[in-house]
Amino acid sequence: MLTQEELFGKCPYATSQKILSGKWALIILFHLRDHKYRFNELQKALPDITQTTLTKQLRTLEAYGMITRTVYPQIPPKVEYELSALGNDFSAVLDSLEAWGNKYIEHQQHLSHLPMPQNDFR
Amino acid sequence: MLTQEELFGKCPYATSQKILSGKWALIILFHLRDHKYRFNELQKALPDITQTTLTKQLRTLEAYGMITRTVYPQIPPKVEYELSALGNDFSAVLDSLEAWGNKYIEHQQHLSHLPMPQNDFR
């Protein structure tokens, strides 16, 4: 029997899980669906992400073929990130995710407590 | 400015990210959309998950209000898991995610290499 890792590229859910597991993956894809972003612009758009982390996330998404990275060989450097074809297809997921997320938020408003973080079983 | 953590319950993407970040979250939700599952049945359905891990994931999803846990006070114990109302709403996301995931898999077939895991920049 295959492990979940080996299901990458075979099962759509295992595949999606790996690609989206990054803490910033969804928000980056959401921003990039509108237009291209330069590295600096992206960092400003994401409130509290460091350079190192943003670089890692972008490289990961690029490795998965979700985004493209264009380097303009000039001084000062200019690098633009945009969605690949596969990344553009992801817009449908973002739409349903946004719709569901908003409904989730709305329905959780009247709850007295927010969910506890994982591994917290009080 | 709010950190990403504080956006939980406000931004649909930050909210979704936290709920779906679990390694098994998507696959568990996918299985539960069909029918109820007992703990043991779920463990058999998921190839290589341990009891401890499955328990954690289920508790997390329950804390987020995605699933409900019903305990039948009998010997031997019987516990059933099923989607909550919010969890059922998530089916739309699962549909688009499955459609996109399959397209992603198909388009990656002709690539010579699979994406490298994160932090692996060879």
Added chain:
DNA sequence: CTGGATCCCCTCGGATACTG
């Protein structure tokens, strides 16, 4: 301006053993 190189820390997933 864009990010590479290090180092650190903490969380999460998992292994193992035990229990009502």
Added chain:
DNA sequence: CAGTATCCGAGGGGATCCAG
């Protein structure tokens, strides 16, 4: 059957410093 109690290692996120 369905967990709980521990312990552990890996690795992902982040801080800091440096570089073309």
